[in-house]
Amino acid sequence: MLKMPAVFSSSMVLQRSKNIxxxxxxxxxxxxxxxxxxxxxxxxxxxxxxxxxxxxxAGGPYSMSVTNGSDVINFDDIxxxxxxxxxxxxxxxxxxxxxxxxxxxxxxxxxNGTGCNVRFYYTPKxxxxxxxxxxxxxGSSWDKFTSGKCGRWSAVGYHFASKLSEKLGVTVGIIGCxxxxxxxxxxxxxxxxxQQACLYSYLKEYDDIVAKQDEAEYLKEWEEYLIYxxxxxxxxxxxxxxxxxxxxxxxxxxxxxxxYPGPVGPRNEHRPCGLYETMVSRIAxxxxxxxxxxxxxEDDHKPYTYYELLSTLVKQWRxxxxxxxxxxxxxxxxxxxxxxxxxxxxWPFIREAQMRLYNTVKNTxxxxxxxxxxxxxxxxxxxxPVGERLVLQAMYHVYGGIDAASAFGPVYKSYxxxxxxxxxxxxxxxxxxxxxxxxxxxxxxxxxxxxxxPAEAEIDSDVVILKSDKVQKPLYARYCWTNYRKITLxxxxxxxxxxxxxxxxxxxxxxxxxxxLAE
Numbered sequence: 001m002l003k004m005p006a007v008f009s010s011s012m013v014l015q016r017s018k019n020i021x022x023x024x025x026x027x028x029x030x031x032x033x034x035x036x037x038x039x040x041x042x043x044x045x046x047x048x049x050x051x052x053x054x055x056x057x058a059g060g061p062y063s064m065s066v067t068n069g070s071d072v073i074n075f076d077d078i079x080x081x082x083x084x085x086x087x088x089x090x091x092x093x094x095x096x097x098x099x100x101x102x103x104x105x106x107x108x109x110x111x112n113g114t115g116c117n118v119r120f121y122y123t124p125k126x127x128x129x130x131x132x133x134x135x136x137x138x139g140s141s142w143d144k145f146t147s148g149k150c151g152r153w154s155a156v157g158y159h160f161a162s163k164l165s166e167k168l169g170v171t172v173g174i175i176g177c178x179x180x181x182x183x184x185x186x187x188x189x190x191x192x193x194x195q196q197a198c199l200y201s202y203l204k205e206y207d208d209i210v211a212k213q214d215e216a217e218y219l220k221e222w223e224e225y226l227i228y229x230x231x232x233x234x235x236x237x238x239x240x241x242x243x244x245x246x247x248x249x250x251x252x253x254x255x256x257x258x259x260y261p262g263p264v265g266p267r268n269e270h271r272p273c274g275l276y277e278t279m280v281s282r283i284a285x286x287x288x289x290x291x292x293x294x295x296x297x298e299d300d301h302k303p304y305t306y307y308e309l310l311s312t313l314v315k316q317w318r319x320x321x322x323x324x325x326x327x328x329x330x331x332x333x334x335x336x337x338x339x340x341x342x343x344x345x346x347w348p349f350i351r352e353a354q355m356r357l358y359n360t361v362k363n364t365x366x367x368x369x370x371x372x373x374x375x376x377x378x379x380x381x382x383x384x385p386v387g388e389r390l391v392l393q394a395m396y397h398v399y400g401g402i403d404a405a406s407a408f409g410p411v412y413k414s415y416x417x418x419x420x421x422x423x424x425x426x427x428x429x430x431x432x433x434x435x436x437x438x439x440x441x442x443x444x445x446x447x448x449x450x451x452x453x454p455a456e457a458e459i460d461s462d463v464v465i466l467k468s469d470k471v472q473k474p475l476y477a478r479y480c481w482t483n484y485r486k487i488t489l490x491x492x493x494x495x496x497x498x499x500x501x502x503x504x505x506x507x508x509x510x511x512x513x514x515x516x517l518a519e
Contacts, residue, residue: 006282
């Protein structure tokens with residue numbers, strides 16, 4: 001018997017210039033792996049084995065042979081290049097065929113055009129361990145851009161990989177490991193999630209529910225939910241595709257209750273730690289260049305602990321990949337407000353947590369895409385700029401060749417007060433700050449009472465001067481402290497000014513959340 005994780009397949013991409021982790025199971029005494037003229041042997045312990053191949057330069061195609069003396073596994077068409085994991089929720093999950101201009105990209109896929117040096121492995125999306133997961137894994141493999149499957153690839157992952165490949169001249173592989181609507185708490189273990197008291201609610205809320213469940217009744221309810229929701233989704237999808245003016249309220253009237261995400265329990269993908277068990281742990285520690293991560297929307301009901309949640313996830317993944325410096329490039333949430341909903345002002349705290357992670361955790365990057373959100377659509381379809389800005393982060397932090405002023409728009413640095421005016425200073429703004437409107441209305445200032453008022457903004461090269469008739473002695477300032485607004489303030493390179501507040505101690509709290517509840 002000789003087995004290997006499903007992430008190893010023909011047409012895979014292996015990471016260049018690093019030791020390559022290879023592992024699996026066997027009932028033998030030893031296992032030997034050969035790649036590109038190099039052979040490494042290791043002993044088997046308690047049915048498991050692992051080894052490291054030496055670093056290789058980019059190139060290929062190569063073949064790999066794995067044997068335990070009686071069984072042999074062969075992999076062909078292997079490229080050595082750059083490998084990134086694309087994690088997160090629905091905006092990382094959004095498929096290439098569904099993004100702007102995506103259908104034409106998929107239709108034009110060829111073995112010598114744009115994207116030909118991109119390959120993709122989609123980690124099977126099954127929420128619980130069992131036969132369904134094992135069957136999905138057995139049918140999974142690395143796909144090439146010409147395979148006819150590229151329409152299902154992460155649009156962000158594809159655009160990142162395609163542009164990175166052009167810059168580096170090597171094949172880029174993306175491991176998709178994402179699921180729409182999921183909290184960051186789904187993607188880490190209980191051991192890590194339970195390390196901080198402020199995150200305990202994620203576990204307690206779930207544990208309190210399942211403690212009262214009857215397993216047989218839950219499974220029956222879950223199966224009924226799957227049947228119901230499949231029919232509901234089919235009907236609503238057809239309604240939106242054929243109706244000239246579809247609305248969600250009308251869809252509910254026609255087809256009944258939307259029961260997504262289904263009953264909480266051990267088969268629900270939204271349970272804490274579940275997808276860590278069935279997805280992350282199934283691919284770690286496949287050797288990577290780093291992580292791409294686009295998530296946060298699902299945690300907006302607990303915005304004040306998102307920094308702790310996100311930093312714990314980074315710690316977990318680096319631990320599992322046995323590299324506490326592995327690059328982690330995240331996407332800061334763009335503007336968004338649900339149609340007909342109030343502006344809960346909770347997303348600014350998520351964005352702030354993401355920027356705080358970048359500022360406090362080593363080897364991280366942040367792609368500011370503030371202007372690429374859409375009113376009423378939590379899944380904006382223009383994903384090419386997201387991939388482009390992630391590439392800028394990777395080129396600056398990982399590969400070199402560009403400076404911070406090219407990778408970032410203006411980022412808040414400091415302030416000082418002179419009389420009734422507050423002067424905001426920025427990093428990466430040496431070329432100036434550009435306002436694409438007659439007046440910039442995104443700034444607010446407050447005095448000792450911490451009550452904010454809109455501020456007049458004057459731009460003086462890389463400094464913004466704020467004042468308000470209602471605040472004679474300003475002490476606090478913030479910019480774009482809202483879920484949604486028109487974005488008009490940019491750096492000279494076209495990247496927007498990142499949202500900020502000058503102090504985390506100004507007493508500001510989110511007005512609510514998408515379910516109307518504040519913490």
